[in-house]
Amino acid sequence: MVLDMSVRVLSKGEQTRERILDITQDAVLHKGFAGTSLDEIICEAGITKSGFFYHFKDKNDLGKALLLRYLEQEAQLFDDLLRRADELSDDPLHSFLIFLKLFADVMADMPNGHPGCIVASYVYQDHMFSQDVRDLTAFDMLRWRKRFGERLQLIAQRYPPRIDVDLEAMADMLTAIADGGIILSKSLHDPSLLPKQILLYRAFVQRVFVSD
Amino acid sequence: MVLDMSVRVLSKGEQTRERILDITQDAVLHKGFAGTSLDEIICEAGITKSGFFYHFKDKNDLGKALLLRYLEQEAQLFDDLLRRADELSDDPLHSFLIFLKLFADVMADMPNGHPGCIVASYVYQDHMFSQDVRDLTAFDMLRWRKRFGERLQLIAQRYPPRIDVDLEAMADMLTAIADGGIILSKSLHDPSLLPKQILLYRAFVQRVFVSD
DNA sequence: TGAGAACAGCACCGCGAGTACAGTACTTAT
DNA sequence: ATAAGTACTGTACTCGCGGTGCTGTTCTCA
Structure with a gap:
């Protein structure tokens, strides 16, 4: 289950930068971006204000870096899950179903959700x-639509849909369910709701795609 | 489609209070709570700081009032849609399907989404x-789960589910889809995605609940 | 016409974002 | 061995915002 991809050694500066981003991510997800103070980040990271501004030119720069890192981690996770699913089945439908099971498993295995x-x-x-x-967030949404949409197209070719559905909307539905599921889990403090x-x-x- | 429920006359103070909440809601949904400054609200409402603090004792109080008003409006809308659906069909499944169609229509009819x-x-x-x-948000989620869950229970009694699904999770799914759909619509600036x-x-x- | 409702005005505090700039310890290439 | 970065520390300041407190003032309605 654990695969150590690209565990290259980080320089001291890169380590500090990553630590700042870790702290920021945690804070932003609980207090919002504006509600997250630099003083708090600095304090928790054990550095000074000058040290912070050495890594990021301002708060917006920090926000952008945080988003870029998140998008990359997210993409890596899904690349991995989709690749593993493809290895387990050549059939597009079965592969996609395996992928969804893997996705649910990974979410269920997160200790705090x-x-x-x-x-x-x-x-x-x-x-x-x-x-x-802002453009990055929209671009990311479109990426998922394309990625899942292409898979659904392949599935639909081999398995004629039993009902008339818009495959693009069905691709969007996965990101909607994921985002909505996270909100559910967070608000009710129940990590099992998302999976x-x-x-x-x-x-x-x-x-x-499959009849009774 | 338009039904003017409880259009009682608001006193001057109540009007100001509502105006403050309108401005706050708009700002909070675009900048977050911490990112919304009182000065901005005050300026847009055309009042002074003292005027603001006459209506709300502090910012948290404003946030709570905003949430309570939102929850009430939300509940009124769904009460109305469910009631109208019930009037159109006695069958629990058909009524629920009508409700969902009405819900989608109302969301599609919002000019800016x-x-x-x-x-x-x-x-x-x-x-x-x-x-x-925080308790209010969690309580609200549980309310929707109960409300939709009860309807799904009734449906399941008359229409045995074709697949094994957790009805509670299926009730949660509607709130998840709604929240996720809103995020989709907002990020891609496409109001049609939610409906x-x-x-x-x-x-x-x-x-x-229905076979092929 | 008087009493409360609905504000305005002002003065003040502390915190947080951001700027500027000088100095320093550690590391690495030549 | 030394010079050139890298990765910071320290100090000192500005300005906007949330929040408090208190004294008025105007409007509204019974």
Whole structure:
């Protein structure tokens, strides 16, 4: 289950930068971006204000770096899960169903549940960021739509849908379910809710492409 | 479609209070709670700081009032939609499907799309609020679970589910889809995405309880 | 017409973001 | 061995914002 991909040694500066981003992510997901003070980050990271501004030119720069790192980690996780699913089955439908099971498993295995989606958090604070940061969140959404949409297209070719559904909307549905499931889990403090929602989406996919 | 329920006359103070809440809601949904300054609210409302503190004892009090008003409006809307659906059919499944269609229609008819969910926004800033406010968001989630869950129970009694699903999770799925759909719509600036997600959920419900 | 409702005005505090700039310890290439 | 970065520390300041407290003042309605 554990695969150590690219564990290259980080320089001292990179370590500090990562530590700052870790602390920031945790704070932003609980207090919002504006509610997260630099003093607090600095204090927890054990550095000074000057040290912080050595790594990031201002708060917006920090926010952008945090988002970019999150998007990259997210993409790596899904690349991995989709690749593993593809290795387990050549059939597009079976592979996608395996992927969804793996996705649910990974979410269920998180000790304190999913910490929260940076993209969702940013969407609810879009006016706090520069345009390029806002564009990144939209671009990310479109990436998932394309990625899952292509898989659903392949599935639909081999398994004619039993009901008339918009495959693009069905691709969007997974990101919606994930974001909504995270909100559910967070608000009720029940990490099991997110994986349950993913499995419900999986049941829907199965039910759309396979008859009784 | 338009039904003017309880259009009682508001006193001058109540009007100001409502205006403050309107401005706050708009700001909070775009900048987060901490990112919304009182000065900005005051300026836009055309009052002074003293005027503001006459209506709310502090910022947390404003946040709580905003949430309470949102929860009440939300509840009124769903009460209305569910009642109208019940009037159109005695069958629990058909009524629920009609309700979902009405829900999608109302969301599609919003000129600029759904402005955003205060509950979702607050969940991503929980540490900015006192415990009683956090409890309100969780309590609201449980209310929807119970409300939709009871309907699904009734449906399941008459229409044995074609697949094994957890009805509680299926009730949660609607709130997840709504919250996720709002995030989708907001990030891609496409109001049509939310109603599409609701209709996909509707298709899922239909597919769970009705055979091919 | 008087009493409360609904504010305005002002003065003040502490915190947080951001700027500027000088200095320093540690590391690495030549 | 030394010079050139790298990765910071320390100090000192500005300005906007949340919040408090108190004294008025105007409006509204019974």
